[in-house]
Amino acid sequence: MSSGNQRQAPLPIQIEDLTVAYRAEPVLWDIDVSFHEGTLTAIVGPNGAGKSTLIKTVLGLIEPSAGQVLIYGQPYEQQRRHVAYVPQRGSVDWDFPTNALDVVKMGRYGHLGWIRRPGVKDHQLALEALRKVGMEAFARRQISQLSGGQQQRVFLARALAQDAKIYLMDEPFQGVDATTEKAIVDVLKELKSMGRTVVVVHHDLETVPEYFDHVVLLNVRIIASGPVDEVFTPENLRRTYASRLDGAATDLELASAGVVLQSQEDGDGRVPNAQPDRY
């Protein structure tokens, strides 16, 4: 900042010295990372890297062993209203007796507080959110009758109905159809254009440069974080997916993680260190 004032506006999400452990085993180790206003960030890393744990800790669902998370400079409990969460689709029983619109209305419950029921305005907002994900025709559909992708879009619509500044999504692209994938990408773009901050746990490395502008490479520790152009390099990916025993991932491990580096070498220079002969 050019002014003499050292105090900057608080960041949407600031994570400091965060360590989370299940029993004695650290799942996240000394995480320092922050997320800036209006960015689309993918959190990427192998299974067991602590991706979901990271966003659950931000949401206060998991108690950290050390460190803290600040949302606009304050603890999560005081900033709930600004944060919307899209849990993994598999985390609920979709045979629950309710319909899509009802689930989306749950996104309004935080604003309503105790006891008060959703009103006309909440109804409108829920329908609008369903429309944004292309699901308005399914508003009255029993949720067990929806396909996996449609269920995912209902969850996304529920978060949209929260009208938050920060969106945390846990694997929204997991096992969805092409229509849903496109709907989610459109929503992400719209959120970015509105200046919202979006953090997505993501498993498909191929689409990271296409869908996101920032990336956090995570494997218990932060391996690298920053703009995709600078950080999403083969070397960093190699380090992220390296097995913890020998410190170096084989090409097989990378391939099974979905890393296709060849496609990025030609042209756009997103992967400056790529060495064609090595792949």
Next chain:
Amino acid sequence: MDVFQTLSLIVTDYTLRNVALGAGILGIVSGALSTFAVLRKQSLLGDAMSHAALPGVVLAFIITGQKTPLVLMLGALIAGWLGVVLVSVITSQTRVKYDSALGLVLAVFFGFGMMLLTWLQGQNIASQSGLDQYLFGRAAAIVEHDVQTMALLGVAVLALVAVFWKEFKLLSFNPDYAATLGFPVRAFDIALTTLIVAAVVLGLQMVGVVLMSAMLVAPAAAARQWTDRLGVMIVLSSLFGAVAGAGGAIISSTTTRLPTGPTIVLCISAIVLISLLFAPNRGIVWAWLRQQRNRAELQKAMLLEKVYQVSYLEGSPLQTHPLEELRTFMRGSQLERALEALKQDGYMHLDEDGRWGLTPSGVAQAEAILRERPRALAPRPSPDGLRQGEVG
């Protein structure tokens, strides 16, 4: 005793009225609570708690020497709660899973309770007799005061559910998400568990520890069959609970040597059975009928497609075939049923020589089927190829 006499007895007979009312209210309460227990995958919680209550009942008697319901209920309440806390401690502190922890607590507490009960019976204490009624319940012992207590709990449960309707719904469907919105998941857990323990304790006298668990699972399981809406499900569940409770209590009271608890449980089981079989959409019978219908439709489509293909290859789609020739496509009675159905639809006809062939609308239908199923298993002429063939 005929039905009319029974009904008039409910109004005039003090005991029967209490029993019917008490069991009905118990059914309403446990019906409403069972909805949440079942949806939260905690069906076995009630089971564990009711079994865990037995040693509480017996110990309360051993310690106080009294057999007044209030004292014994208090013992049951404490023991039931202790069981729940123990399950919670086991699941959070060890690697034992929730269902295993429930099973462990259930068995250990109940075993301990039975041991105490047996020991007590061998002690030659005259006043201990009757404690074993808590195993299977004895509705005749219900007095007006008990009914009032039950009614109070019933009103409290229904009021809580009505007031915190949206919270109950959210916390049952997606607790993690509810927590991120600031709703207290832990407090909800405790509140719901407390209500279930209270229902169990009230149900002990009526149904007994062994079978009370059924009242906390069966009504909701039956209700889920009939509806896809939570509100309707709770109302139905309570209704089923009430009907089974009151009905079972009346039947057992008016019949000699028929224990209350098992009779009530048999009544609710009958409702569950009917629901599993006959509920629209989810019921087994409807699912079976639907499957038969789908299968018949598929067989018709397959036959239409095959007749079309073979006729086409023989020169014209309108070519007719003797029945024997079509037997290669489908076995015995299936073939005749499918042909008859296709004739009804106007897609096939039977000529005077007993030969089957497609009608013009049948040809159109077969072509539509072939277009819709690009990956048909059998080789098929493309619509283009067909027209060229006709020209050639």
